[in-house]
Amino acid sequence: MSYRLQRLPVAKPSVAFAARIASVVLALLTAGLVLKLVGMEPLALAGRVLKSTFGSSFGLEDLALLFTPLLYCGLAVAVALRIGAWNIGAEGQFNLGAFAATGIALFVPGPDWALLPAMAVAGALAGAAWILMPTLARAYAGVSELITTLLLNFVALLLVYWVSTGPWLDPSGHALATTARLPVAVPEFWGIVHWGLPVALILAVGLAAVFAFTRWGYEVRIGGSNPGAARYAGMPVRRHLIAVMLLSGAIAGLGGMMEVAGTVGRLQGGISNNYGYLGIMVAVLARAAPLGTIATAFLMATILNGGIILQTQGLTTHTVLALTGLILLYAAIGDEAAKYRIVKLAKGA
Amino acid sequence: MISIKSLSRRGFLNMGAAAGAGLLLPKTGLVRPAFAEAPLAPVDVKDAMIAFGHTGPVSDEGWTWAHDQGMKAVEAAFPGIRTSFVESVPYSADATRIFRQFVADGANMVFATSNYGDFLYDVARRAPEVAFYECDGRTHMDNLGTYYVQHWYPSYVAGIAAGAMSKTGKLGYVASFPVPSVYSGTNAFLMGARTVNPAATVQCIVINSWFDPQAATQAGTALLDNGCDVLFGIMDEAGYLQVAEARGAKAVMWNTDLRRYGPKAYITSIMVDFKPFYVEQVRRRLAGEWTPTYGLLPMGQGVDRDAWGETVPPEVAAKADAARTKMMQEGWSPFVGEIKDSKGTIKVAAGQKMTEEELYHWDWSIEGVSGLDA
Numbered sequence: 001m002s003y004r005l006q007r008l009p010v011a012k013p014s015v016a017f018a019a020r021i022a023s024v025v026l027a028l029l030t031a032g033l034v035l036k037l038v039g040m041e042p043l044a045l046a047g048r049v050l051k052s053t054f055g056s057s058f059g060l061e062d063l064a065l066l067f068t069p070l071l072y073c074g075l076a077v078a079v080a081l082r083i084g085a086w087n088i089g090a091e092g093q094f095n096l097g098a099f100a101a102t103g104i105a106l107f108v109p110g111p112d113w114a115l116l117p118a119m120a121v122a123g124a125l126a127g128a129a130w131i132l133m134p135t136l137a138r139a140y141a142g143v144s145e146l147i148t149t150l151l152l153n154f155v156a157l158l159l160v161y162w163v164s165t166g167p168w169l170d171p172s173g174h175a176l177a178t179t180a181r182l183p184v185a186v187p188e189f190w191g192i193v194h195w196g197l198p199v200a201l202i203l204a205v206g207l208a209a210v211f212a213f214t215r216w217g218y219e220v221r222i223g224g225s226n227p228g229a230a231r232y233a234g235m236p237v238r239r240h241l242i243a244v245m246l247l248s249g250a251i252a253g254l255g256g257m258m259e260v261a262g263t264v265g266r267l268q269g270g271i272s273n274n275y276g277y278l279g280i281m282v283a284v285l286a287r288a289a290p291l292g293t294i295a296t297a298f299l300m301a302t303i304l305n306g307g308i309i310l311q312t313q314g315l316t317t318h319t320v321l322a323l324t325g326l327i328l329l330y331a332a333i334g335d336e337a338a339k340y341r342i343v344k345l346a347k348g349a
Numbered sequence: 350m351i352s353i354k355s356l357s358r359r360g361f362l363n364m365g366a367a368a369g370a371g372l373l374l375p376k377t378g379l380v381r382p383a384f385a386e387a388p389l390a391p392v393d394v395k396d397a398m399i400a401f402g403h404t405g406p407v408s409d410e411g412w413t414w415a416h417d418q419g420m421k422a423v424e425a426a427f428p429g430i431r432t433s434f435v436e437s438v439p440y441s442a443d444a445t446r447i448f449r450q451f452v453a454d455g456a457n458m459v460f461a462t463s464n465y466g467d468f469l470y471d472v473a474r475r476a477p478e479v480a481f482y483e484c485d486g487r488t489h490m491d492n493l494g495t496y497y498v499q500h501w502y503p504s505y506v507a508g509i510a511a512g513a514m515s516k517t518g519k520l521g522y523v524a525s526f527p528v529p530s531v532y533s534g535t536n537a538f539l540m541g542a543r544t545v546n547p548a549a550t551v552q553c554i555v556i557n558s559w560f561d562p563q564a565a566t567q568a569g570t571a572l573l574d575n576g577c578d579v580l581f582g583i584m585d586e587a588g589y590l591q592v593a594e595a596r597g598a599k600a601v602m603w604n605t606d607l608r609r610y611g612p613k614a615y616i617t618s619i620m621v622d623f624k625p626f627y628v629e630q631v632r633r634r635l636a637g638e639w640t641p642t643y644g645l646l647p648m649g650q651g652v653d654r655d656a657w658g659e660t661v662p663p664e665v666a667a668k669a670d671a672a673r674t675k676m677m678q679e680g681w682s683p684f685v686g687e688i689k690d691s692k693g694t695i696k697v698a699a700g701q702k703m704t705e706e707e708l709y710h711w712d713w714s715i716e717g718v719s720g721l722d723a
Contacts, residue, residue, distance in 0.1 A: 052453055059453075062446050161557045165527045173710055174487040176464045176528040177440075263442050265467060269526075269557055273441040308443060311435045312400070312450045 002345045011338035023334030024299075027327040034323075035315075045313060049306040059305075061191040065263050067301035068193075069094070069272075071200040072255025073279025074286065074293040074300075076127075079207060080248035081288035083241050084224040085138065089149025090252040091276025092156035093127035097253025098260035099160055100126035102267040105182040106168065115184045119257055127253015128246040130156060135245040139238050145245070153276065161269035168267065178268035186262035196258030203251065207290040220244055252276065278304075285331055303327060389480055389492070391637030392457045394427050399631055400451035401434040402444065404463035404585070405560035411585035411604040412559065415621045416462040416484075422624035423631050430631070437560075444468035452476045458634045460484070460627070463559070464528075469493075480634050480641075485530060487710070494641030496626060498652035500530070501537040501708050502676050503619050504581075505683050506654050507601045508541020509669040510616050510661055511579045514599050518546050521572030522553040523565050523582030523589050527721045531583055533711040534619075535718045538581050538601070540683055543717070545668070552577060553720030562588040573598055579616070590614055599660070606655050615658035622651055645705060649677055684708060689716040 011019070032042035053059045073090045080087035087093075101119035108115065134148035161177075168179040186194040211217035223230040223237040230237050255275070260267050282300050286292030307320035399420070407417040413436065420432055433451065438444050438461075445468045451459050452472060458480040461469050465483065473481040473493045486495035511520055520542060524531045535551050542549040552575060554568040562584075569580050569589030573596050580589050581601040587610040593600035594611030602618035626646060633639040646652055654673065657666045675681040686697035691714040697703055703711075714722045 052450065056453075058449065062449065065442060066446070158557075161526075165555075169527075173712065175466050176485070176487075177526040178466060181467070259442075268440065270440045273439060273443060305446065308446045309450055312433055312447065312454055314433070317406075317435075317437045 003342050005340045006343045008339050016338040019334035019338035023330040027330035031323045049309045052309045053305055061193050063301055063305050064193040064197055066305055067298055068197045068200055069255050069259050069275040070282055070300050071297040073252055073275045074282030074297045076248045076252035077279045077283035078288040078293050080245055082224050083220050083244040085245050086146045087149055087248045088146055089152050090279045091272050092153035093130045093249045093252035094256035094272045094276050095156040095160045096126040096130040097123035097256030098267055098271055101257035101261055105184055112184045123257025124250035124254045128250040131245055131249030135242055139242050164268045178266045181265050194262035196262040204290045204294050388637055389639050392635050394430050398431040398456045400456040400459045402438045402461045403436050406436045409585045415604050416623055419623040419627035423627050426628045445471055448472040452479055480639050495643045498621055498646045500619050500652050501533045502648040503654045504534050504537040505541040506669045506673045507617050508538035509544055510665050511601055512542025512545040512549050513665040515579045517576050517578050518549045519577045520551045521577030521580045522551050523568045523584055524553045524555045525559045525583055529711050533708055534583055536715045539717050551718045560585045562586050565589050566592055608658055613660055616661055617657055618655040620653050620655045691716055691722045
């Protein structure tokens with residue numbers, strides 16, 4: 001009797017879930033071992049991270065504020081992945097959304113109840129506008145959106161740096177390299193946590209429903225997994241591609257609006273804090289499932305927040321970054337490993 | 350984050366109450382307003398925790414390294430004191446999380462060694478028993494002080510040497526952001542250079558970072574390609590000095606003695622020393638004497654030029670040092686009108702002397718400086 005490994009095209013959900021849990025646990029154990037070797041107390045550190053994050057409402061509120069932009073950006077990338085497009089530009093669309101919302105808040109007079117929706121719409125439209133060119137280039141000329149969306153991130157970042165240190169600079173002279181504080185803010189509902197979070201959660205649930213229950217969602221999924229077959233079946237793949245990519249940009253742009261109007265309060269360079277790039281990891285870990293994105297964005301927020309606490313305990317930024325990368329590496333290995341099963345071979349086979 | 354938004358509601362009520370109290374109290378003299386400046390309670394050194402949030406890595410051999418030396422001086426002056434620091438704190442909501450974590454860990458005093466603005470104030474407002482300091486800050490609170498250096502004086506002195514050693518009269522500047530430190534640094538540098546070369550100019554390239562050796566190196570190369578032959582900047586590392594050395598140009602640096610990265614190119618450096626300041630403020634905090642201060646460390650007490658580089662001719666060094674001596678001994682200031690901005694408008698009238706406050710808040714380029722004004 002002998003055994004061999006067999007690779008399945010898709011992992012069984014229960015196995016995939018177990019592999020995910022095992023990989024996170026193994027990554028933490030490895031990290032703990034490394035910390036022990038450099039002379040730190042891993043268990044005490046872990047206890048401190050858990051206590052600081054989950055042991056007080058301040059910690060939980062901080063976590064929720066970190067979770068929100070990660071969820072927007074994760075959803076943006078996940079949606080595009082559904083039709084087979086890689087939106088590497090969520091970072092830029094996030095910046096543009098923040099930029100447009102700031103423009104409305106600073107220069108358009110009006111009551112809060114009218115300004116906030118206008119800012120949200122402007123943020124989403126700006127995000128969509130930022131991905132419009134890559135979308136059309138991909139849809140009509142077959143240009144890889146990987147490169148075009150990525151390169152536009154730098155343009156967006158420089159635009160935000162320029163307006164926040166130049167024409168839109170805070171005139172008070174008390175704040176450097178930033179615009180004035182926005183006169184309106186997304187209302188808070190729990191401590192410092194604002195409505196950007198529930199809106200993102202509703203968005204995730206809504207998107208999951210659209211993909212699961214509507215014809216449009218079905219056609220998008222087929223268009224993503226097998227464009228040839230979808231076209232043959234008469235589905236308007238190109239139209240869906242354009243719509244989905246613009247939706248992706250809009251979600252990231254809305255995230256930027258929520259960050260500037262809910263969390264930070266001023267537009268400044270670096271407001272995106274790499275959320276757009278982290279969103280790629282969030283979406284990939286969730287396998288582009290909107291509901292899964294909620295879980296992976298939360299995991300990512302917990303890890304990043306833990307990283308901040310570890311930094312105050314004497315770990316360098318680089319060590320913390322390496323630990324974060326370690327967890328993701330293990331998760332990727334676990335995902336792949338979950339596709340294998342051991343089969344027993346009959347004698348003589 | 351919260352507190353700013355609460356300004357619109359709760360904050361306004363508080364401000365109203367404070368204003369009301371302010372009106373009433375001088376008459377009654379019975380109640381002390383809550384915002385009166387009383388020193389924070391003393392702390393035993395064994396229970397004390399001092400935290401530092403840095404903009405770059407402590408190994409940068411520049412700005413952050415200099416502040417880290419300050420933390421080490423505190424540790425030496427108060428044996429047994431607990432310290433904590435975080436490097437490369439981003440200018441984003443992550444900064445708030447880091448400063449809040451310091452407070453959660455029991456910090457009695459928190460130094461932000463760069464301008465973190467609202468990200469710091471949000472935490473300071475919610476921790477009134479903790480002393481905060483913001484380097485290069487411009488906001489005053491009951492528990493938040495500011496500190497910085499009068500770097501425009503040594504920048505002027507270095508400018509005299511740079512102007513004398515430049516053949517083209519084109520000086521280059523690697524800038525972080527168009528912020529007052531950069532305006533005052535470039536303006537002072539050019540004003541110094543023009544005392545020996547009235548046609549000198551300063552061209553700036555903004556790289557949107559205080560610590561990005563690669564971008565600083567590229568900016569330095571671009572400036573030299575553009576005809577500049579002396580580089581200055583406000584970087585936390587030695588990137589553009591190495592470019593100048595390789596290309597046979599000259600460079601003026603910031604923070605520390607970096608001459609070994611470019612001995613031929615090195616003119617001098619705007620040296621900073623925060624050790625006595627940190628030790629004194631921690632002493633005041635522990636002793637229960639601390640109330641916020643807003644001082645700028647003067648030349649000779651926290652900021653100065655470094656010893657001149659090996660290629661600086663003695664007569665050039667002597668000329669620059671004459672200005673330095675005049676500043677330190679006679680209180681002489683070169684920042685006297687008439688001074689025009691980059692658009693030709695007279696901003697400082699003839700004979701008028703700029704105040705330290707104006708120099709600290711300088712937010713326009715003088716005529717001859719390009720690349721900063723929008």
